[in-house]
Amino acid sequence: MMAPAMLNEACQDPNRIVSQFEETGQDHDTVMQAVRNMHDFDRTEISLRKGQLSCWAMAPTALMKERLLETPAEAAKLYLNDNLFYRRLHPSIGHMYDSVMGMARVVSGIPKTATGAFTLGGTESNILAVLGAREWAKQKGKDPSGLNIVMSNTAHLSIDKAAHYFGLEIRRVPVGEKFAARAEDFRKRVDSNTAIIIGSAPDYCYGQYDPIEDLSELALEHNTWLHVDGAIGAAYARTMRDLGESIPASAFDLDGVTSVSVDLHKHVYAPIGAGILFCREQEFTDLHTFSEGTWPVGLMVSTGMNGSPPASSLAGAYAVMRRLGLEGYRAQTAQIIHNRTKLVGLIEALDETRIFGNPIGTVVTFGWNDIDASLVAAAMEERDWKINQVSDPAGIHCTLDAFDNDPLLEAFAAAMAECADAIRAGYRPKTVKGATYG
Ligand SMILES: Cc1ncc(COP(=O)(O)O)c(C=O)c1O
Structure with missing residues (x-):
């Protein structure tokens, strides 16, 4: 391995910044040396090498995942050029898809009756939940231009992104000095135009749980979609409870919960680009599914936002769960x-x-x-x-x-x-x- 000073030089050399598509391709070793130099350059930073961070989950390979990453990395490599839609050609993708859903259900305690859609992470899952809720509201005869989302001000910004994409108003509940929102403040903001209530379990800002049990009651009263953003916590909730931690109920055991997002690339340790949006029943998954048959090449049915979702992400998630047990x-x-x-x-x-x-x-x-x-x-x-x-x-x-x-x-x-x-x-x-x- 190069000494840090040499690496620094190599990375700062402007000739190494490839600003053009080169006329002649390089051999494998040359390309890999360049990629390795860039990668190792980051690792010359003391903070990364020694794990001197406060957000340890953001740079896990610096600390503990190196070995755990080998199996998913090799599995992902086999599927690098495959699209999740290529199931006719590669039936194994369908097999892995069902396996990932099954394993994720078991680890996070999601019942078999819930339907899952693979996503590239928490943002896509949240956006799909808002889309489903908007469609549900429309089915119930509500004007889509007047719909709102009620959530605490610590809810992840991907919900703001969804509101921006789909033209919904956001009503924020301040969390106040306790860093946790109160159910009565949600109640004050919910009305007949509320398409969706969002509860974080927990939120990214302060790691607090919104009052999901009360939100479940509220959603039932108003016949409104309740999405639990479990990007961080849904996967480990059941295991933490088994280990004696008091994690509040925050999934389908509460009758008012319509959807729960689970990120596999956070605390299930899958490589980046892997999450699931679980819905209580198929009816709700259908609401965020795009299905169109008028195209000359035939029917397209897609539960997510991407045209070419990478099967490599699915393979990585499959491998890491099997490796862990x-x-x-x-x-x-x-x-x-x-x-x-x-x-x-x-x-x-x-x-x-x-x-x-x-x-x-x-x-x-x-x-x-x-x-x-x-x-x-x-x-x-x-x-x-x-x-x-x-x-x-x-x-x-x-x-x-x-x-x-x-x-x-x-x-x-x-x-x-x-x-x-x-x-x-x-x-x-x-x-x-x-x-x-x-
Ligand atoms: C609570 C919560 N929701 C959603 C997200 C978005 O997830 P992603 O970055 O995988 O899109 C995050 C990311 O940190 C999060 O903490």
Whole structure:
């Protein structure tokens, strides 16, 4: 492997930026050397090499997934040129599709009666739920130009994207000082033009659960679609409960829940580009399905948004679930619980810190009573940590993953303590940035 300084040079050499389609193709080794150089360049960053992050789930290969990734990577490679629609040609894609649905149902406790559609992740799943809800509202004679979505202000921005695409109004419920929305504030905003209520389980901003049980009642009263955004938490909810955690009911065991999204590329450890939108019954999956037979080449039936959804994503998800098994999944989840408990304990022990809300999943956010968290984050960045933040109030955003590395968590807390002390003593970092997604 190249020394970091050489790699730095190689990556900054403008001749390496390929701005044209070259006249002559390069051999395999040359191309792979270039790709490896770019990839390894990222890994020369201390933060990635040592896992000096606050959002550990964003760079899992830096810590724990290298081995777990080998099997899905090899499986995905076999299907790199295959489209999920090519099932007539490749019946194996249909077999894997049904297997992925079945395994995801078992791990997340989704009943057999629920129907699933494979997606490329939480955004597509959320957009499809809004689409289905709009179609349902139209079926019930509602004017599609006057429909609204009711959700807390911590709901994922992909819902805003869906509202933008489909022309729905958004009514936001503020989460307030407890970082969790109240059912009565949802109730105030729901009316006869509400096409969909969204509940996060949990949300990405603070890792809090919306009051899904109450939202289920509300949805039943108004005969409205209730979508549970379980991108983060739907997959591990059942296992965490089995391991003694008190995770609120947030799926089809509540009668008012119409759809639940589950991301396989988050806490099921599949390679990026894998999620599922489960609907209570086929009727609801049909509502987000596009089906058209007027084209000269024949009927197209598509449950998702993409014309060429990659079968490689499906193969990767299939492989990782088979590799883990329920035993492996329990072990990963137990490790996450350990990491979260350890991190919360370490942060609570620091001077003047305040944990935001009640962290029961994999997201932990916190700030300080006496100093601005964005200053501490900037001081941490100067020490080669990559820190994610939240705003209003300013805080540090952590997403845990299943790595086995207590010393790393201890180093994170110790560096936070030192940076906070430096800020108290008057130190001001050169560049202070607020919260930025990614
Ligand atoms: C709660 C929640 N919903 C939806 C999404 C969107 O998922 P994706 O990035 O897979 O599209 C995320 C992503 O972090 C999320 O945390």
